[in-house]
Amino acid sequence: MRGDNDPEEAQQQPPGVGTGSPDGWERLWTPHRMAYIKGEGRPTGPDAGQDCPFCRAPGLSDPEGLLVARGEHTYAVLNLYPYNSGHLLVCPYRHVSEYTSLTGEETAELAQLTQDGIRALTEAYGPHGFNVGMNLGTVAGAGIAAHLHQHIVPRWGGDTNFMPVIGHTKVLPEMLRQTREKLAEHWPPR
Secondary structure: OOOOHHHHHHHHHHOOOOOOOOOOOEEEEEHHHHHHHOOOOOOOOOOOOOHHHHHHHHOOHHHHHHHHEOOOEEEEEEOOOOOOOOOOEEEOOOOOOOOHHOOOOHHHHHHHHHHHHHHHHHHHHHOOOOEEEEEOOOHHHOOOOOOEEEEEEEOOOOOOOOOHHHHHOOOOOOOOHHHHHHHHHOOOOO
């Protein structure tokens, strides 16, 4: 949404009314990000359960939980606070924080769902490249360190511009539910 800093409209309002005095800047409001900034929905401890969004998501319907694919040991889900459109996370169902704690079956399926996610994203969106990886531990940048998850971030030439650098804002061209539907439609069959 754009802000209401229209010069004509601003002339009709006295200074200090509405969103403030016009300053010539456009506003892109992303109020949903305040929950992320405040840490809402993040586990408060290392235990599994309703406090962990990665433990909670598989218990929801796929559209409600934004799950794109389910395996026997792992699943793929959209990131609620994506870096780019189509930002996927591949998570084990089991609440585990260390990569070295995964079983052989979990490790193999995590790798398989990562490949499937890259294929689905390629088919659905045609990105120019990908960032794939894990942040293990809070100090390494993990937003939810208690439950291991692998990121698959599609990248396009020019996808980093002034918005995230200056405005700390990402512009996403579609709603998460639309992205989930599109990726589920393109997910390789098993």
